Amino acid sequence: MGNSISPEIEQSLLGKSTEYSDQYNAGLLYPISRQPKRDDIGINPPTKEAGLPFFGQDIWNAFELSWLNLKGKPQVAMAVFRIPVDSDNIIESKSFKLYLNSFNQTKIESQQQLQHILVRDLSATAGAPVDVTLQALGGVLDGAATMQITEPKGRCLDGLDIEVKHYHPEPALLKNQNDLIIKETLYSHLLRSNCPVTGQPDWATVEINYTGKRIDKAGLLAYIVSFRLHNDFHEQCVERMFLDISQRCQPEELTIIARYTRRGGLDINPWRSSHRPSFENRRFVRQ
Known part of the structure; x- marks a missing residue:
């Protein structure tokens, strides 16, 4: 029982051989509309104001984020991206990875500037404000306290x-x-x-x-x-x-x-x- 592939997914980078860019490129991000799949399972409010039958977010944790400071020294961080459930689009995952990798050899003035760029680009692609939290890593994993491994509840x-x-x-x-x-x-x-x-x-x-x-x-x-x-x-x-x-x-x-x-x-x-x-x-x- 296979699922038909939508034209927008066929046009994406998913499943295709791709060259990795290490210079910042927001054009790598690829949106996929949420609504066609929601139509398939009966989530089709007549207007955006009518609301969805649930609240929620898509939370992405990134462990491979790096860029250069203005002196050319590599910087690394973990990131958490929270995409709201009422955004128009999900972000195709391979395009997301390629986009994050495009910062690898890009000089950026500060972590704050990087956060601003990420919020701007991801929000434009998702069609709604995306929350971005960066956790810089030093000699000790500064994010260890907030990313400890836990057991599921229940x-x-x-x-x-x-x-x-x-x-x-x-x-x-x-x-x-x-x-x-x-x-x-x-x-x-x-x-x-x-x-x-x-x-x-x-x-x-x-x-x-x-x-x-x-x-x-x-x-x-x-x-x-x-x-x-x-x-x-x-x-x-x-x-x-x-x-x-x-x-x-x-x-x-x-x-x-x-x-x-x-x-x-x-x-x-x-x-x-x-x-x-x-x-x-x-x-x-x-x-």
């Missing part, structure tokens, strides 16, 4: 002895176990989806926090596994999960966070929620 589903028959998203697997109203957090390391162009696997840990009727755990795990051969970008997988669980299980509150493993110095961590939670940008062991 109960792991992966030990359940289930039979798996579906490897494409199957919402019918989702059901409530009973009418008891509870609040719990469940997680799984078994989420795998695939790049819609190259077919390369994307691995993630997904955390599901909900309040409502108790969700059947075996069915939830089988549903998570059912993404294994599904072709979609990270952000689109999380939105599909949010809608399917919302519609099938009807929780009073729902938050889904997927922490995908790193590629090319970038990891992508979309979260979607029925409310506005305080989101901790925690790093899991596979990241």
